Amino acid sequence: MAQVTAALVKELREKTGAGMMDCKKALSETAGSMDEAVDWLRKNGLAAAAKKSGRVASEGLVAVYASGSEGAVAEVNAETDFVSRNATFQSFAEQVAAIACAVKGDLDAINASDFPGSGRSVADELTHNIATIGENMNLRRATYLSVSSGIVASYVHNALKPGLGKIGVLVALESAAPKDKLADLGRQLAMHIAAARPEWLSTDQVDAAAIDRERTILAEQAAGSGKTPEIIAKMVDGRLRKYYQEVVLLEQTFVMDNETRISKVVEKAATDLGAPVKVAGFVRFQLGEGIEKETADFAAEVASMTKQK
Numbered sequence: 001m002a003q004v005t006a007a008l009v010k011e012l013r014e015k016t017g018a019g020m021m022d023c024k025k026a027l028s029e030t031a032g033s034m035d036e037a038v039d040w041l042r043k044n045g046l047a048a049a050a051k052k053s054g055r056v057a058s059e060g061l062v063a064v065y066a067s068g069s070e071g072a073v074a075e076v077n078a079e080t081d082f083v084s085r086n087a088t089f090q091s092f093a094e095q096v097a098a099i100a101c102a103v104k105g106d107l108d109a110i111n112a113s114d115f116p117g118s119g120r121s122v123a124d125e126l127t128h129n130i131a132t133i134g135e136n137m138n139l140r141r142a143t144y145l146s147v148s149s150g151i152v153a154s155y156v157h158n159a160l161k162p163g164l165g166k167i168g169v170l171v172a173l174e175s176a177a178p179k180d181k182l183a184d185l186g187r188q189l190a191m192h193i194a195a196a197r198p199e200w201l202s203t204d205q206v207d208a209a210a211i212d213r214e215r216t217i218l219a220e221q222a223a224g225s226g227k228t229p230e231i232i233a234k235m236v237d238g239r240l241r242k243y244y245q246e247v248v249l250l251e252q253t254f255v256m257d258n259e260t261r262i263s264k265v266v267e268k269a270a271t272d273l274g275a276p277v278k279v280a281g282f283v284r285f286q287l288g289e290g291i292e293k294e295t296a297d298f299a300a301e302v303a304s305m306t307k308q309k
Contacts, residue, residue, distance in 0.1 A: 153186020
């Protein structure tokens with residue numbers, strides 16, 4: 001019996017694309033024979049995962065986990081929306097969000113973490129699920145928020161089940177106010193963020209390049225008005241304020257009443273709660289944002305296959 005070395009495991013993994021623990025098990029089951037280990041993986045459907053790795057995965061789930069003063073959100077992708085309703089896939093996403101919170105959102109640390117009850121790492125469990133479910137999958141991203149005093153509130157829009165959906169939001173509130181009261185405010189703010197899609201928390205956090213780009217566009221638009229340079233400068237400043245109201249959370253109008261600025265909502269909450277309240281941060285994940293989705297032309301595909309024959 002050949003010794004199952006790290007080099008053998010690595011070689012088998014490169015050949016098949018299967019997870020490290022699955023490769024190790026395959027070699028153990030086949031007395032270290034490379035060819036038999038490949039066959040073992042194929043019979044168990046684990047070598048098939050590598051063939052699926054090139055396919056675009058833009059569906060799936062956003063998973064949110066919040067507990068007291070910390071929380072995490074993760075996006076796990078699959079190829080079709082159908083998989084998001086698979087119980088195994090949902091359980092995987094839930095566990096990943098909890099692990100993301102434990103390791104403060106570090107993606108490498110998440111992948112290397114033990115996946116509960118499987119004897120595999122998160123990365124290997126994902127590979128196992130690819131082979132079992134039959135679609136390419138990807139743990140795309142994760143983020144962590146925490147506060148020293150206060151809460152991290154969460155909201156999932158159109159949730160398939162608690163903590164799982166297409167849009168996930170976390171809001172970190174720093175305050176000594178009662179946590180149950182903060183939770184009500186946090187949930188309302190999280191719902192607002194899901195709907196209004198702010199990009200930054202405050203005006204001083206807006207990317208300087210984004211401001212310069214916006215100012216240039218606004219100046220070019222105003223230049224055609226025939227106004228004096230002084231008036232144009234005032235027009236640009238006014239339109240820039242409107243830009244802030246569109247992209248900065250604290251400058252946005254609260255979607256719940258469509259009239260109060262978010263900064264004023266927080267100020268009023270602080271007065272009502274009898275303690276200062278600060279929005280320390282937020283994160284909003286929308287499933288598939290930024291992923292270039294494949295658009296299949298079935299007729300063209302059939303025609304291409306016909307020509308090849």
